[in-house]
Amino acid sequence: MAAEISSDLLARFAAIVGAKYAISDINDQQPYLKEWRDRYHGRTPLVLLPGSVEEVSAILKLADETGTSIVPQGGNTGLVGGQVPHATGNELLVSLKRLDKVRAADPDSNTLDVEAGVTLQRVQEAADGVGRFFPLSLPSEGSCTIGGNIGTNAGGTGVIAYGNTRDLILGLEVVLPGGRIWHGMRHLRKDNTGYDLRNLFIGAEGTLGIVTAAVVKIFPKPRSVGTAFIGVDSPADALNLLHEARANGGGTVTAFELMPRLGIDFVVRHVSDARDPIAEKYPWYVLLEVSTQSEEGVGDALEGMLMAAYEKGYAGDAVIASSLEQAADFWRLREQLSETQKFEGGSIKHDVSVPIRLVPAFLDKAIAAVEAFIPGCRPLPFGHLGDGNIHFNVSQPVGGDKKEFLAKWEATNEVVHAIVAEFHGSISAEHGIGQAKRALLPGVKDPVEMEMMRAIKATLDPKGIMNPGKVL
Known part of the structure; x- marks a missing residue:
């Protein structure tokens, strides 16, 4: 365990960014010290x-000299x-929110240069500003940052x-x-000049260094988008529907989201303006989006x-959306699935993936x-x-005890992860x-993989x- 950080050393770190940007008051620190699910809470003296990247460099230089965790x-x-x-309170937290500049936009090369603290929504807007499209989309895009997206490989x-x-x-x-x-x-x-060092830092969660800026790819905007909400009897039927959509949907399948009836019930019950798009109830639903560069024909196809x-x-x-507003209503049903579970009591969550063809059997x-x-x-x-990614969430029994249910979190993880x-x-x-999931990693990674990861960590x-x- 690292030693407590002295007041003199804290003053040296604070001087790098200036007093205004060195937060020591515990109340002012709170937005940085817990995540929205309220599962993790931390402490930091600063x-x-x-x-600027130069200030980040100075922070890590001083941290290295003094053995201070970041x-x-x-x-x-x-x-x-x-x-x-x-x-423990012996780590310094470095927020990248002030690194928030869009440095350059190049529609000819279809790239944006953005700093790590730029929100995902602003990256999307910057792409739109030069007539292009950035396809990464998350419910938290108004507040998550591209640096965080890179750190977790969102x-x-x-x-x-x-x-x-x-x-x-x-x-x-x-x-x-x-x-x-x-x-x-x-x-x-194209750049075949040795090891792909870039990918070491994507998904590394800040354990190898701090990403301060990135060159991101942007794309031509689709000229036509078709959005449909479809009832299906099973995940196996949904998988067949995916194959059909890819072959005959009239464009590129740009989203294919699977949802159970229970999730739709939750959203309609707890979101005042949510409506069930289909009168008949089905066990499962698919939200399908097809995009094309053709200006017409996607709806008919x-x-x-x-x-x-x-x-x-x-x-x-x-139901095929007849307007952008109706398409947004379909997407709202999907985006509220996780949020509305809290109104039904405790929810044990998993973020897992299996090969696409095995999703129905896995479920x-x-x-x-x-x-x-x-x-x-x-x-x-x-x-x-x-893409085979299922958020396998489990809501507590109706009328059950939330605390008792959530106490089974780890045991339920073992069942699902097995x-x-x-x-x-x-x-x-x-x-x-x-x-x-740190403690789980050695159990699911090949031992040689773990050795290579540890070697990279020890080197950098x-x-x-x-x-x-x-x-690690």
């Missing part, structure tokens, strides 16, 4: 808000505690067409332990595809397993069927490892000061 933080929207300091609804954050990054600027700055802000689509799927028996009633087995383990519980699995392993999946599809951060106790 929150530092550097305003916890980097973006928008503090992470779900596994990776951005929250430990309760996914979201567009992965089916555009990939994870990792697939959207061309170059990085990173401050390494000791204060060295890696100027890797390359705009190249989508309607024809859905009719064919209906005739083949793997799609029921469907059948995992749902049966948790229902047997906690009689009366209400499984609510939903997510990105098109089935994930059986289906050759991942226990963390898009949220990261952080504190929440030999003193172990970068976000200690996270990931």
Whole structure:
């Protein structure tokens, strides 16, 4: 355990950013010290808000010289505690929120240069400002930052067409332990000059260095988007529908979200302006989005595809959005699934993935397993069927005791994760490892993988000061 940080040393750190941007008051620190699920709470003697890469460099140089542990933080929207300091109070928190400039936009190269503290929404707006489109989309996009997205390799609804954050990054600027700055802000689509160092830092959760800026890919805007809400009888039918949509949907499938009836019930019950798009109730629903560069025809193609799927028996009633407002209503149902679970009591959450073809079998087995383990519980699995990522959440039994239910969190994890392993999946599809899953990692990673990860950590951060106790 690191020693308590002296007042003299704290003053040296504060001088780097200036008194205004060195927060020591415990009340002012609170927004930085807990995450929104209220599972992780930390302490720090000082929150530092550097305003330049040079200040970040100076902080890490002093931290290296003095053995001071550093916890980097973006928008503090992470779900596994990776951005929250430990309760020991001997780590400094470095928030990147002041690094909030869009440095450059290049529509010819289809790139943006953005600093780590730029919110995801502002990245989207910057792309839109030059007639382009940035496809990463998350419910927290108004507050999460691109640096945090990079640190966790965020996914979201567009992965089916555009990939994870990792697939959207061309170059990085990173401050390494000791204060060295890696100027890797390359705009190249092809660069075969040795090891891909960029990908070491994407998904590393600040354990190897601090990302201060990135070159992100932007794309031509779709000229036409079709959005449909579809009832299906089973995940297996939804998978068949995905194949049909990819083959005959009239464009690129840019979202394919699977939702259970229980989730729709929760949203309609607890969100005042939410409406069920389909009169008949189905066990499962699909939110499908198809995008194309053609200005016309996507609606007709989508309607024809859905009719064919209906005739083949793997799609029921469907509604195609007739306006942007109606499409937004469909998306609101999907985006409120996680938030509305809190109104139904305790919820045990999992962020897992399995090969796409195995999703239906995984759901059948995992749902049966948790229902047997906690009689009366209400499984609510939903997510990105098109990339195999399922948020396998479990709501407490009606009328049950919330505290008693949540006490079974770890045991329920074991039940679900054992089935994930059986289906050759991942226990963390898009949220990261952080504190929440650190102890689980050696059990799901090949021993050689763990050795390589530890070797990289020891090489880049030999003193172990970068976000200690996270990931490894």
